Amino acid sequence: MNSIEPAELAALGATAAIVDVRQPDEYAAAHVSGAQLIPLGELPARLDELPADRTLYVICHSGGRSAxxxxxxxxxxxxxxxxxxGILGWHGAGLPIEQGAE
Structure with a gap:
């Protein structure tokens, strides 16, 4: 499985397609700017919502669900x-987070 450190992802800029697989309340508490929220349990039914033309960077709370x-x-x-x-690693690296719903 391919993986990336939060700082490496941040260096890719706003064009990186980030998918957050946590629950809506977790996303509202803290998320990466521009991340698309699709909870893990909904992912199989929502594949058509994902961009098909580029790499997807998957994030969760600490890395388990995203794996x-x-x-x-x-x-x-x-x-x-x-x-x-996950978002813990992102925040721990001193990278910016946003709060609130989508």
Whole structure:
């Protein structure tokens, strides 16, 4: 499974397609700007909402759910990369977060 450190992802800029697989309340508490919220349990039914033309960077709270989602997406033939440490790793690296709903 491919993975990326939060700082490496941040360096890619706003064009990176980030998928947040946490629950809506977790997303509202803190998320990466521009991240698309699709809770892990809804992912199989919402594949058509994902951009098909680029790599997807998958994030969750600490890396567990995003690893599951990344493996699932890869099995569907989608280029997906797990964000190491999730939003905790992102915030711990001193990177900006947003709060509030989508």
């Amino acid at each position: 599951q989602a990344t493996a699932f997406l890869e099995a569907q033939g989608i280029d997906a990369v797990n964000v190491i440490g």
